[in-house]
Amino acid sequence: MAKSVCIVGGGPSGLVAAKTLLHDASANSFKVTIFEAQSRIGGLWPTAKGDTGGLVHPLMVTNQSKHTVQFSDLAWHDTDPEFPRAWQVGQYLERYLAEYGGADVRLGHKVVKAELQDHGTWRVQTESSKGSETELFDYLLVATGFFGKPTWPEYVPREADVPIIHSSKYRDIKSLLGTSKRQGSKILIVGGQMSGIETAATIATHLSSAIHSPGDKIIEEPERYSIHHVIHRQSWVFPLFTSPKPAASAPPFLPCDLPSYNLSNRPHPLTNSQGHISVDSARVLNTIFQSVLGTDQSDFSAETKIDGDLVDEQPFVAMSSYYMDFVRSGLIKISTGKMSSIFGNVATLSPTNEQISDIAAVILATGFDPSPSLSFLPQSVLEAISHSPSHPNLPVALAFHGTHLPSLPTLGFVGLYRSPYWGVMEMQARFVAHLWMNPSLSTELQQALADDDSIARTLALRVDPRTSQFPMGDYTFLMQEFARALDISIAPTGDTPLLANGKAMDILTPARYAYPAAQSGKAQEEVAKNLRATHDTAIAGLSHARFVAGAVFRSLLGEWRLERDLTSRLPSHPSGRFVGTARFLLREGTLDGRPHSHGAKSELGLGLEYLYVEDGVFTARDTPGLSFRATRRYVWRYEEERDRLSVWFARTDDPARADYLFHEVEFLAPADEEAMAAADGTGAAADAKVISKEKKRGWLARASHLCVEDLYDVNYEFHFRAVNLREWKLAYSVRGPKKDYTINGVYRR
Known part of the structure; x- marks a missing residue:
């Protein structure tokens, strides 16, 4: 008899989990219900150009290419851009659900409580426009994602003389400045990691366009505004296209993740390059990043330069095509520190006590609190998974790279960590399905579980001052570890060897780890399309001046x-x-x-x-x-x-x-x-x-x-x-x- 599974969340994690349980597991093993609080599937990813109500602007460009933002067995259209817009990702997910259906998808249903019963089942309560409902399930799979709610620092008032919004709510320059009670000239952005840099570049692009476009101006006197970016420390800022041959006088270009995930650049077996970053490791990583960019970033500004003691610190990276040149042009001005208060239209930074006055608006790029994504779990379960609201980068401590807890065998997790690359989500779903489906585990899986130290490692990293930006683990290492545990071999890259600098371009993508069990002919065709698309893209970039x-x-x-x-x-x-x-x-x-x-x-x-x-x-x-x-x-x-x-x-x-x-x-x-x-x-x-x-x-x-x-x-x-x-x-x-x-x-x- 099929076991019932409740999946909480209809974003990429929930959809790939449902597909895996229904199409990759043994026939009729599971009956899957997905509860999604929104009126559409997709999670963060909007499914239409006009869907501006979520946490991601529909026109936002992904910071990894479609060769990484993919599931192994659904190919992007050939006409889709290398870096899709957010609405295109949402439509990809709609195609994925249509291709691999079978789940009972209930939109507009928010899970408010999940109670663990004595015999291991879960009593799940949901709320919708029809009222409250309660059902019993054999398994509970949490796929609610990392972005529970935008973080709003305590020192920032909810209402002020100037508009203050979270970066996830920014849409355009006119609506940002339209509610200001003061005529300030400085747009203040607080937060220097990925969302802060991306937001600063987006607003700079909109402001530059307002200044230099023909016709009527969308805001009055756009040329009087400037952008002031408050960062805690410098990050390496990478464009979306980088080169596998950065030292060449005419370097070829590829989507940034293709050179980054070239397995030929690392000794095998892979070791985890994330988590605790020693001084020696930091120096190596910072040297690599400087080589890829060809600069310590002093070309752009003294405030973006990474040298001296910073080379010994764990590196932080961000993605943006135009941020650095906007800094060089002076449209974006950088202050190093932390905003400690804002009064009227004056912000104070610590520890320098620098004041930034004449503020027109404030954008908080202060990240997200994942705790609300877990609020439906009982306190006993939260304690078991070591839930800690004060550690938003590592909110829970779970076994085998964020998938489960041995003492709660009917509870699984997919995608609850920072930067959930789609290949890892897919692997996590396979891992959880394997645990639930097989009473007798394979030798490989038994050994993987015996060697696993994920829980202890997570708890140690919470108090480690040298914790990396993405502490769960680096992408290629995680893919290797899941593949070993599940006995999935990696597919070849293509018929034509890919070479750069005399080295093979052994590019890791999710499609290279296709699941061998129960694959339909259509799924195999999609895997082949994905592999061919990546190979053709690499050939075009390496040999034909593409990009x-x-x-x-x-x-x-x-x-x-x-x-x-x-x-x-x-x-x-x-x-x-x-x-x-x-x-x-x-x-x-x-x-x-x-x-x-x-x-x-x-x-x-x-x-x-x-x-x-x-x-x-x-x-x-x-x-x-x-x-x-x-x-x-x-x-x-x-x-x-x-x-x-x-x-x-x-x-x-x-x-x-x-x-x-x-x-x-x-x-x-x-x-x-x-x-x-x-x-x-x-x-x-x-x-x-x-x-x-x-x-x-x-x-x-x-x-x-x-x-x-x-x-x-x-x-x-x-x-x-x-x-x-x-x-x-x-x-x-x-x-x-x-x-x-x-x-x-x-x-x-």
Whole structure:
């Protein structure tokens, strides 16, 4: 007879648990009921673009790619972006439930009490619009997630002269500033970890767009506002695309998690790199992060620099495409400390007693309290799992990586820890199902349980001053440990070897750990699609200049020093030199000038674009005394779906608007330095190391444009230092009935 299971929570954890119990366990082993308090499934993840009522904005971009934000046996659509929007994740979960149905899903039902009966069953009470109901279940599986409620510090009033909201409630700049009783100019963001950095970058993007977009302003005088970010300590801030070859002059780019989860970079068997971080481990990790980024972050600001004693401290990481360049530009200003009080529109920081005045609004990026997610459990169970509200990063102490407690065999957990990567959620669900389904455990599982020290380790980490940012364990290690316990072997990456820096790209994804038991033909097809998508993405990035256009676009933000030489072969046009600045001003995409083939109908919207503003002095070479100020404007756009960078002329009557297409930028495979060494007669590959810097080529790109009768041939060269542009060159050759000149410009930070 099938055993009844109550799953509390209809987010990713609850859905994968239901699927595992119904489709991967022995036939008819379990009857599953999911109780979800919201009116939709998905948990944090909204299922529609307009669903703005939850804790996650529907347009938020995931900070791990679809190769990690996936379950092994459901592939993303080929047309879905590498980093999906939150609403797309919600729709992925709806597809998952439709594909692997069978559970009784009860939306709008909040579990308010679960009582453990003497014989191990659970009496579960729910509340809904229909009233209160009580049912009995053989098993209880907690999949309520880590985000119980937003944390609101005691020193922050609920009502003040200025708007104060939690970061999870921020939606747009107009609604943030619209309720202020004071005319302050500083938007204060409190909290320096992942949500704080992400929120600061989002608000900076919205503010920059409000300043630099054409047409009516969405807020009055947007240019008078600045963003002040209060952080406790510095974090390494990674863009969404990084390189497996950061030292290359033309580094290839991949979604950040693909190089991060390359199993070839670590000795095997894997050991846990998270939890307690010793000084030696901290130095190694900080060195790796600096290598990936190509900087100690002093390039951007002294306040973001990580050196000295910080190198000995456990590292903290965050993900953001634009945060660091907004800091460099000055739109985001950083103060180190903790906010201790706010009175009127003045905040005080400790321990420095620095005061930040003239505040317009406050956003609290202070994290979440997971305790409300467990409020339905009886006190005796909370004590058994060592529940501690004062340790929000480690709220419970559970066996085998957060899955169960041996003394409560009918209680299981999936996804109750920080950063629940989807592969780990899937493994946890399999582990719990295996415990409940098999009275006689396999040798591998018995050994795993005997060796497990998860509970003692968790309790020790609660009082450890060197606890890591994500203390439960690192992703690749956890996947290895679950796979060992469940006797699941890892699948190969693909038919074509993936190489970078002479090393294999052995990329870990959930699909490489497909569950071998009871897989349908459709499930096997989905696993194969997932594996193929990751392999094809890696090949495209490593060999075909994919994602370079996006990396260039991201890194252009801010101001550049520009020096340009113009050589004219006609006496009617003077030769000379231009010296000045070029500013790339980020804003939301505009429709101006776009045909439908350039993103106008994109499901992702118009994305972002830059207003390019160039200003400086041109001095003629052959005409003494001829010198004048010169300025020009363009609009630069990046289309994510086409992975294409384009440059557009600005209108003469309204220079903030795009007029028509100038050219699209076509990226070429860079010159191979070893091949160049051979061509120069310098011999073997080892001799490539002595090639002069002048011969080391960056990413090359080209374009051609016919403007009436004038032909513009355009050549670019982009030099990166790891993930960031350090210098780039732009050369024009213009020929026509009345034009014959070349322009060579160099842009430097």
